[in-house]
Amino acid sequence: MTAYNEDSIRSLDWKEHIRLRPGMYIGKLGDGSAYDDGIYVLLKEVVDNSIDEFVMGAGKTIEITVNEHKVSVRDYGRGIPIGSVVDVVSKINTGGKYDSKAFQKSVGLNGVGTKAVNALSTSFVVQSYRDGKTRIAEFSKGELVKDEEKTTTQRNGTAVTFYPDDSIFRNYHYRLEFVENMIWNYVFLNSGLTVNFNGQKFVSENGLKDLLERNIDTESMRYPIIHLKGDDIEVAITHGQQYGEEYYSFVNGQHTTQGGTHQAAFREAVVKTVREFYKKDFDASDIRASIIGAIAIKVQEPVFESQTKTKLGSQNIGPEGPTVRTFINDFVKKALDDYLHKHSDTAEALQKRILQSERERKDIAGIKKLANERAKKASLHNRKLRDCKIHYGENHELAQQTTLFITEGDSASGSITKSRDVQTQAVFSLKGKPLNAFGLTKKVVYENEEFNLLQHALNIEDGLDGLRYNNIVIATDADVDGMHIRLLLMTFFLQFFPDLVKAGHVSILQTPLFRVRNKKETIYCYSDEERQRAILKLGGKPEITRFKGLGEISPEEFGLFIGKDMRLDPVILSKEQKIIQLLEYYMGKNTPDRQKHIVNNLRIEVDIAEEQKIAEEELVA
Ligand SMILES: Nc1ncnc2c1ncn2[C@@H]1O[C@H](COP(=O)(O)OP(=O)(O)OP(=O)(O)O)[C@@H](O)[C@H]1O
Numbered sequence: 001m002t003a004y005n006e007d008s009i010r011s012l013d014w015k016e017h018i019r020l021r022p023g024m025y026i027g028k029l030g031d032g033s034a035y036d037d038g039i040y041v042l043l044k045e046v047v048d049n050s051i052d053e054f055v056m057g058a059g060k061t062i063e064i065t066v067n068e069h070k071v072s073v074r075d076y077g078r079g080i081p082i083g084s085v086v087d088v089v090s091k092i093n094t095g096g097k098y099d100s101k102a103f104q105k106s107v108g109l110n111g112v113g114t115k116a117v118n119a120l121s122t123s124f125v126v127q128s129y130r131d132g133k134t135r136i137a138e139f140s141k142g143e144l145v146k147d148e149e150k151t152t153t154q155r156n157g158t159a160v161t162f163y164p165d166d167s168i169f170r171n172y173h174y175r176l177e178f179v180e181n182m183i184w185n186y187v188f189l190n191s192g193l194t195v196n197f198n199g200q201k202f203v204s205e206n207g208l209k210d211l212l213e214r215n216i217d218t219e220s221m222r223y224p225i226i227h228l229k230g231d232d233i234e235v236a237i238t239h240g241q242q243y244g245e246e247y248y249s250f251v252n253g254q255h256t257t258q259g260g261t262h263q264a265a266f267r268e269a270v271v272k273t274v275r276e277f278y279k280k281d282f283d284a285s286d287i288r289a290s291i292i293g294a295i296a297i298k299v300q301e302p303v304f305e306s307q308t309k310t311k312l313g314s315q316n317i318g319p320e321g322p323t324v325r326t327f328i329n330d331f332v333k334k335a336l337d338d339y340l341h342k343h344s345d346t347a348e349a350l351q352k353r354i355l356q357s358e359r360e361r362k363d364i365a366g367i368k369k370l371a372n373e374r375a376k377k378a379s380l381h382n383r384k385l386r387d388c389k390i391h392y393g394e395n396h397e398l399a400q401q402t403t404l405f406i407t408e409g410d411s412a413s414g415s416i417t418k419s420r421d422v423q424t425q426a427v428f429s430l431k432g433k434p435l436n437a438f439g440l441t442k443k444v445v446y447e448n449e450e451f452n453l454l455q456h457a458l459n460i461e462d463g464l465d466g467l468r469y470n471n472i473v474i475a476t477d478a479d480v481d482g483m484h485i486r487l488l489l490m491t492f493f494l495q496f497f498p499d500l501v502k503a504g505h506v507s508i509l510q511t512p513l514f515r516v517r518n519k520k521e522t523i524y525c526y527s528d529e530e531r532q533r534a535i536l537k538l539g540g541k542p543e544i545t546r547f548k549g550l551g552e553i554s555p556e557e558f559g560l561f562i563g564k565d566m567r568l569d570p571v572i573l574s575k576e577q578k579i580i581q582l583l584e585y586y587m588g589k590n591t592p593d594r595q596k597h598i599v600n601n602l603r604i605e606v607d608i609a610e611e612q613k614i615a616e617e618e619l620v621a
Helices: 014-020 022-026 038-055 082-090 113-119 176-189 207-215 261-278 284-288 324-342 344-380 410-419 443-447 449-458 480-496 498-502 528-538 555-561 579-587 594-601 605-620
Strands: 061-066 071-075 121-130 133-140 143-151 157-164 194-197 200-202 226-230 233-239 246-251 291-297 403-408 425-430 471-475 506-510 514-517 522-525 543-546 567-570
Touching (some): 022 113, 038 071, 038 176, 061 176, 082 133, 113 121, 113 157, 176 194, 176 200, 176 207, 207 226, 207 233, 233 324, 246 498, 261 284, 261 291, 291 324, 324 344, 403 449, 403 480, 410 425, 443 449, 480 506, 514 528, 522 528
Parallel strands (some): 403 425, 403 471
Antiparallel strands (some): 061 071, 071 157, 121 133, 121 157, 133 143, 226 233, 233 291, 514 522
């Protein structure tokens, strides 16, 4: 046993602590391929401060520039008081928001945000402009390297520029699609605010109504968006054509991607109000089918269930307020009921939609029952699924990391099974190519054994609430067959579970194309460019191996690619994307260049194009 005495006791200074336990401050590390990776939290911590200035009535415009590795934010707020510029970003629990009433409905008043960004950046520069004076302070990993004060003619405000530390965020790069989404959410939730992001102007007049319009296929809407606003609450609702429900929820401007008490109350309140309005005891699932809703509320001292603040746990609106549930229910009941009374066309369309869902549900009730019995039996000895121990949604610090790999072929699934982390990583093995689900109805999800078991493994039959894994990772070979399986799986998800894709749960596993090594070092390369860099780096004549399929990679080696340095390519739907058209285009029967289309629209162009090229070369050879 090692000695335990005074010398064993250490006291970390603030930056050491943040760098030792970054997860405590900013959640997941990761390379930026998931929307909830830490590098986006860094960005948010800085922008949130500028938003607070806007909320205080200072500075209607915020300028944000993000490239793959660097973030700059300039606001025209009041500017950090010149004498405090260094302290507010480098002394823990230092801030100007503790006593202010104006900030009571903010997401965090801990005085921690910028310090975390500072400590986790190789370079962090903060500059305040205030009444003719400016002070600029520069840090590296939290260490002050420069501090200068001079006069200025620039407008008041604050500018922050930082580069996340790539020894902590390995191989990271900002995905601009994710950042763009964040920016949109900021402007939807702050009317009157203009954000200039990478030279483009973002502004919203109609808040959550604009949000829904941006996120859904407006042509498929069953009736015009219902948009209701009250004190500290705003909601928007419509019904589309897609399977599943889709919600966007916010608390004090924070996007609660995992929902929470407010979202649950909203779902409940809509059902209740609708039933009362039509005086019919509709099945809740028929009212909710294809619903697309958004809700934003303000709460005093909100309580979150996770440290990344993605799930609201608050039971009450504030220390003296009503419960979240009562508050939302009262508002929806009155406002939605009023609205339906005043808009009979909408009321009619809504009822029609509910009745249609009811018919569809009854149509497949028989087969559903059978399939569920089958799945129950199968899950007792479900050979397709090798489960992990922890699941998403459980109150466990590793719940965010839960991952289901969907693989094809015995060798690949064997490798993953052997090298995975049994705590958080599960494997679902497909037997050959899945069915092309394009154009089929939900019935097939029950009829087709593979789909049925997959649906049960994920536990998403009745919506995403019970989802068992945060990340659903398609892990197929990078050849033509593997690509085809990928497309088929994406078709399945896009068609029947678009909410899963939109919520950012689905991605594709990148595996290295090459291994470059000498006696001392091994570098795995995911592109030709990386291979060239590796050869330069190692010098001499390193050994170069091309990996052709997942099956060729040994389990030991595979462990490296699904561990800490796992690279994922998220499946992202862009705003212009209409799922139905998209599927028609590339999974329909008569479209010769559909592959090109999916490539562009799913934003994984580089990889597919590259893999396609390689696969074609291989076929020729
Ligand atoms: N853009 C800004 N304009 C004006 N003041 C700022 C700006 N950015 C930071 N500050 C000041 O620095 C303080 C510390 O900011 P920091 O982000 O570290 O913590 P916080 O916002 O107080 O709390 P949280 O931990 O929730 O982020 C703020 O309270 C504010 O007084």
